[in-house]
Amino acid sequence: MERRKERIDRGVKVRSDGIYALNSYREVFYLAFPRLIPILGLLVICPLFSEYWKEVFVSTAVYALLAVSWELLYMGGLISLGQSLFYGVGAYIAGALNAYWGVPPILSLPIATLVGGVFCTLMLLPVLRLRGIYFAMVTLVLPLLLSRFVEATRILGGTEGLTGIDSFSSQWVAFYLVQVALLVAFFGFRRLEGSDYGLVIKGINDNDRAIMSSGINIYWYKTQILFMAGAVGAFAGAYGAHYDMFAGIPGFALDYSILPIAAAAVGGMGSFAGPLLGAFILVPLSEILRALGALRIVFYGLFLVFAVVGLPEGLFHFIRRKYEQIERWVEVDKG
Template sequence: MESRARAAAPASGAAAPRKLWPGALAMLAVPVLLLIVGPHLPSYPLRILDMILLYAVLGLGLNIIVGYAGLLDLGYVAFYAIGAYSWALLASGQFDIHLPFALVLLIGASLAGLAGILLGIPVLRLRGDYLAIVTLGFGEIIRVLMNNLDVVTNGPQGIARIDEAHLFGWTLSTPDDFLYLLVAMLVVVFLFVWRIQESALGTALSAVREDQDAARGCGINTTRVKLVAFAFSAFIGGACGVVFAAMQRFVSPESFTFWESLVIVLVIVVGGLGNPFGALLGATLLILLPELLRAYADYRLLFYGMALVVIILARPRGLISRQYGPSWLMRRLGGGKC
């Protein structure tokens, strides 16, 4: 409530923090710590750390559409898949095309963003559950297409022997390399979604979420605002897909099931919807939990499901509330009014 009121009247500056550096330092501590500690970790935990970071970025991206705009997207994995297949097709022996990583990162993310807009134009008239179900259907359609367009995607066998990624002369091959890349991505995407939340667009999105008709009455072009949110969300999902394909150097439709979409939704819901910190915490929990349960072999997913139900029963609104986001931290540490 408070942050919305503040965002609506940025000129007043009443709640602006007096000092910016304490909050900024506190938030920078996380990536710096990751960069210092990360490379010393053994390979297995490092890989898990990479996955946590990847899901955190995905969660931040999905948060724009689910957390800020209040539109439940159950087919987010489709955008992720579009990104992954972009790298797999544009940098492998499949068509003997070998484009540079930076270019494909842009292409993959843009294609996903475009798909987001194309999907958004017809479906954004829908609300609530109906939107959720249509996006779910879209995700499944994309997966079935990948499974069956053998000529292009190689069908269920997937595409192997994908190129090693090179970014401005730096080879991305070990989990270390991807740690640096993912931390950089996390910082960029985190700042991006945080600033969106605080911008006029963020205000418009929360207005759409609270009451679409009232928002329209206030002169907000709700369709346009939702489309922009969809496109941003999809763009980030696509970029993550490219990185995922470069990291695995193998893609197959198996990686892009409905379950994957759910995990990303769970990341942000368990962590706390609409809160960038929530996405980080949610990703950590949801990726770490199955790894910790690995010892239980066959019982792993059973316990995982139980843990999910228990977490949701205990904290139906997520672990960190919406209001305790980065802006709150800045104010809290910077001596402004909270």
């Protein structure tokens, strides 16, 4: 006799993607519960924490926006090592609009989102034909290049940056604005992923020759996702500029590029929930570890290593499997 682990899919019948046959409130809850977690978590539970932790959750949400934007590019086969490009561009556009012309946040945020998205798309347009590591190298270089450019030409405040940018009218506005924006981006991208459009985007990553020979201009589609990812990243930057009342060279810092990737690696690539979850683990964890002083980075690094080695598929995919399947040990005859 030998024991073997058996995995059984849990009850809800799926006829095809997104079409469910629901028979009870229990099944409705089963489907709705995972989707309610981010909504309730961000809008109801996070505000219960202290002022200090609320600030942490704001910066978490900013990183999560960048991580979700990273995942959209990843879905289309574009590996970005330069999310800070989006952040920095958005921050500078909103900062300049506000500092030079007094544009209030209610206008500067949407303008920075759109113009930032267009600007980032144009910057990356010439290298859209590159794939994998070659595209990644260029995205890594661009923010470095822009920060040196600002430093050398002393435009936009030079190394000092733009200070005295208007903040939001209240801490509550600031808090809910970013959390709602995150939810909109998250569920919007998920919606997109599930549509035929998303299928084409994932197809470009899988086999771009097949997509091309379906008569679809893959470069035009890549441009579109680049714009969407850039706009979300630029919004994060514009929001950050108003929240910190500062826009400067640190906006192009490597943190904004690396943390979204780490979040995706820990949380699980290939779904938007993974990077979101990853960001909400990594950023608060980094705050908790502050108590350790100088050893903080050591433990942070160890956590990253253990997370990636222990759960290479990512935490989200692990949780989802556990949620969707019943596991039990059965005895099998060895014939």
